[in-house]
Amino acid sequence: MVGEAAGVTVGETGRTTADKTAKPATEATETLESGPATPPLLAALIFLVALNLRPAIAGVGPVLTRIGDDLGWGESVLGVLGAMPLWAFAAVSPLIRFVTKRFGTNRTILIALLVLAAGDLIRSLGGPSGVWLGTFAVGAGIAAGNVLVPVIAKRDYAGHVAVATGVYSGCITAGSAIAGLTAAPLAARFGGWRPALAVWAVPPLIVAALWLIRVVRDGQENRNAGTGAGTEVSSAAPSSSSSMLQAAGSSDAVVADDSDQSGADRASAPNASSTAVTAAAEPAAELAAKPAPDPRPLWRRPMTWWVTLFMGLQSSAFYTMSNWLPSLATASGFTESQAGVQLFVFQSLGILSGLLIPVLMHVRGNQICAALTASAPMVIAGFGWMLLPRWSMLWSVIGGAGQGASLVVALTLISLRGRDPQDTVALSGLAQSLGYLIASIGPLAFGSLAELSGTWIAPLVLFTAFAVGQCVVAVLAGAVRWRNSLHEVPHLKMSA
Template sequence: MTAREIARTSSGQGLLVFGIMLIASALRTPITGVAPMLGMIRETSGISAAEAGMLTTLPLLAFAAISPFAAGLARRYGIERSLFTAMLVVATGIALRSTGPLWALFVGTGTLGAGIAVANVLLPSLLKRDFPNRVASLTGGYAIMSGLSQALASTAAIPLAQLPGSSWHLSLAATLIFPVAAVIAWGPQLQMPASSEQEASSMHDRRHLWRSALAWQVTGFLGLTSLVFYVIVGWLPSILAEAGYPAATAGSLHGLCQLAIAIPGLLLGTAVKRMKDQRAMTIGVALTTCLSLLGLWQLPALAALWIALFGFGAGAAFMLGLSFVSLRASHSQEAAALSGMAQCLGYSLAAAGPPLAGFAHDATGNWNLALGACGVATLLMAILGGLAGRARTI
């Protein structure tokens, strides 16, 4: 038994799992928590819809730019230390963007995206290394934690901003609690012995992935899932406001969406592991997401139904996409390499979504084109998901 295994046994893996869950709470909340505030931000700053969309896009650009380097950071400093530093960077970005100036809002948003990018890449590798038999269930667990934290942030955003003497700055600053809690909980992991195995991908792993059709299928599925998710979640309050919903109601429905995102982790996490392959499930959740978008487009009066359906479908698709990174990899180094590839290319695709949706709205005066395009993307998700869901490894 290695020193790492002895330490994990003696200290208990519960503390490690608790730290993973708190890191998961900080992976999307600082991004999706901005959406209810976009109307207020635009009113006070005068920025256009496309420029406001950049507040959702900047973290995705950071994901694409930083993801290829995350595995190298883990190789040099270790996964535990890299994750700890990533949470510090996220906290710094949130603090900066909440200070007031418009430039700080954008710079801080990009900064927090860089920290989230590292954590996004390394968590699947950590699960593959330390919990090889519990990848699907733990992925479901941190999907639940991520969804709950997003729901809390979205629901509280408008009430916080409307407090006497308050503004949208306070709502953005409130999300600081998530990375700070993660930093505190993750501190004990810094005492772990260095891993005796290489904790990042080799050059061979990376070259092999670029020639693998399965790796491209996983990348495409995760990329399209991210594209649809960030377009809808980023602009949902604006879509609802245009349909006649008050800002507070739109914020609450945005919170409902985040809450629905957590449900697949409860219901599907262990089921994924027991299934021979995940093709039927993946196609089903992609078509469910498509149906929700068509409903939101054509029958906005039933927005609560469509939003809950979208949250469930998108949450399940994200959980499956993250699970594929570990399930389709043969070992933790390959998981890190596949995670870097999928997130670099996938988020490069997703980054174009929010500003293009905002531009389409400014050009047409409604959200129909954006919703229709996202519906088409979910059909492509079904095709790629059916391929990525086969019981194969790279």
């Protein structure tokens, strides 16, 4: 199956015709997983999980110079350290479906929180080897959250998908911005970078203790279900095909059944049923009036690689500046605290720009306008940091607006360029796995060039060149040469 190739599992939709007609469409299950609805307070815990998906990474940038001074590492080694979480994302994300299949979604989130907290502590309390091991563990824990948080949020808030997407995206950005703002003051107050980073082990442990309630509740429901006739396999009604598309377009979307059902119980035909759903959702006459979708396999479509490249370039810009902006600012004469404020501005503005960019997402029937509008500010910021570094706060504002909008555009392109939900999930897996590998080049090359040249000009030239390349790719990825989705949703809004 297409979804299987991407390392993901799609919600079961293969009920028989008799089962489907047993309920009116309006009463069909709206979630992509089986089981009763999650109580509101427990459902809201997913947003606390989202708050923990960036601080352990974002807190490193403001103390990167301290880490280098303490361990005797130059900019090249520090660049590798900045790229390590992205390598963990790329390596671990495809494996999450196997862990989820074994333990269930909620247990996997619990494991991820514990791994994240352990990584924070190992990185802070160990020696040089502990820094590397802890950083990879941090990336692995966050990778699981990247995969599962969007899906759980959309499952538990099936009737308010857009609101849930905006809230969890805002929580991720807020956590990142808060860590960037407080890292330097924490290091100054507690006497070093180690305690400043160890602090971020506490929030995931607290959330893990709360999340344990969901895990216990799952166990009770599974025991109760074992006494009944069985667990009903959920299905998606034709009217909910838009929600399925949105769920499939999220970060390496994985939907797993928490009830640990056997493979036989969970057998379904997602490809066939999804096609039936989307065909029913769109009149035949309307389908006939539109160009056919690209019939080639995913990896043979040029659009796949343009979307993947756009995803990688925009991620590269974000993680490069998240790691190196504080060092760049202090080298320009700003204090550590002032540099932390600039990083906070750079990261937090993504919330606002991410909410505004969907307005441009369908200008002239394509995404070129939105992709270029999101990409151009990073070019301006790159030239600004290179030519007028004393105005770094202004470039942080401009660059921050661009990075937030770019991620929304990247996620939306993934959603719109898939032919159906399974194809979209496969595209998401490919674009994000390879995209993170491309993104890792940014912080690594930035640090290496800074060390080799002894100045910040050479790395900023490379950074700006990548930003210009993103603008070029924006035109190619934003153009619509094929009607890639059988059920394109013109009003679809994805947020970072």
